Amino acid sequence: MNIGLYGGTFSPPHIAHVRAARLFIERAELDRLLVMPAGIPPHKQADKWGSADHRLEMTRLAFGSFAEISEYEIAKEGRSYTVETLRYLREKCPSDKLFMLVGEDMFLSLEQWREPAEIMKLCTVVAMRRADMPASVMETKKKELEEAFGANIILMEADPLELSSTEVREKTAKGEDTKALLPDAVYEYIKEHGLYRNDS
Numbered sequence: 124m125n126i127g128l129y130g131g132t133f134s135p136p137h138i139a140h141v142r143a144a145r146l147f148i149e150r151a152e153l154d155r156l157l158v159m160p161a162g163i164p165p166h167k168q169a170d171k172w173g174s175a176d177h178r179l180e181m182t183r184l185a186f187g188s189f190a191e192i193s194e195y196e197i198a199k200e201g202r203s204y205t206v207e208t209l210r211y212l213r214e215k216c217p218s219d220k221l222f223m224l225v226g227e228d229m230f231l232s233l234e235q236w237r238e239p240a241e242i243m244k245l246c247t248v249v250a251m252r253r254a255d256m257p258a259s260v261m262e263t264k265k266k267e268l269e270e271a272f273g274a275n276i277i278l279m280e281a282d283p284l285e286l287s288s289t290e291v292r293e294k295t296a297k298g299e300d301t302k303a304l305l306p307d308a309v310y311e312y313i314k315e316h317g318l319y320r321n322d323s
Contacts (some may be wrong), residue, residue, distance in 0.1 A: 124219040127153040128212065128246070130196070130205070132288065133160050134178050135313060136185035137304050139286040143224065143251060144186060150279045151222040157212075158186045162196040162203040177318060184308035206238040209245040222277075226239050233265055233270065243274035244295055251281045295319040307315040 129144055130243060148156050160178045168275040175197045183192050195211060205223070212221055223246045225233070230250035233239055244250075248268075252261045261278050268274040294301050296319055302310050313319065 124154045124216070125152055125222060126212070126216055126219045127156045127222045127224060127249075128159060128208070129156060129190075129224045130159045130161055130208070132178065133158075133182045133185070134288050135181050135291055135305060135309055136316070137286050137288060137291050137309075141185055141306060143281065144190060146251075146279065146281075147224045147249060148189075151277065153222065156186075156190040157193045158182055158190045159193040159196055159208065162199060162201075167224060177312075177316065178210075181309050181312055184312055185306045193315075204237045206236070206241050206245070209242060213245055222249050223247070224249045224251065224279075224313055226250075227252050227261065230261070233264075233268060240272050243268065245274040247275040247277060249277045249279055251279045253281050253285065258282075285315070292319040 127147055129147060130199060131140070133140065144158065147153065160175070160182045162175065177192060179192070179197055186192060189237060196208060209221065209223070223242075225248060227250060230248070233242070233248070236242060250261060250265070252258065258278075265276045265278060291301050291304055293305075295313065301313075305313070
């Protein structure tokens, strides 16, 4: 069985996240997709991207119709490191093939993550390239990681839609309408709970 892992802060999950998840399922021929909101990522400050409970519920609203939502990183104590999450999944699914979706920024810095060799041993990395990123840059990094770590890597072209959670939060804080940028249920949830109104 092919199992995919799609992690992120998801504050909030927007339409580009959903498109990426669906493309991931197709490109990696996944039997199961696990979408996992991050607990405390080592590279981000918790107070900058909202409560775990809200992020978890918005993730359910955005992806729950076609993916499984995992609370593993939110429920565990301490910071979330990808290698630990992959070890957990490997223990739970010892005979399945694991795939992990990453954006281009994360992909290009992958060798700087905690225990990169172990990460690339535990899963196939599926890297999404934005339209404005030269394919040659991604191909070069792919070869470097394959030679250094024996990595299995799939390069995946992103939908041309460019959007970030930061952009959504900033627009919301300014009172701008973000309905076109979000799954309907997530948009309504943000309105109902008054999220991101005090973002600077």
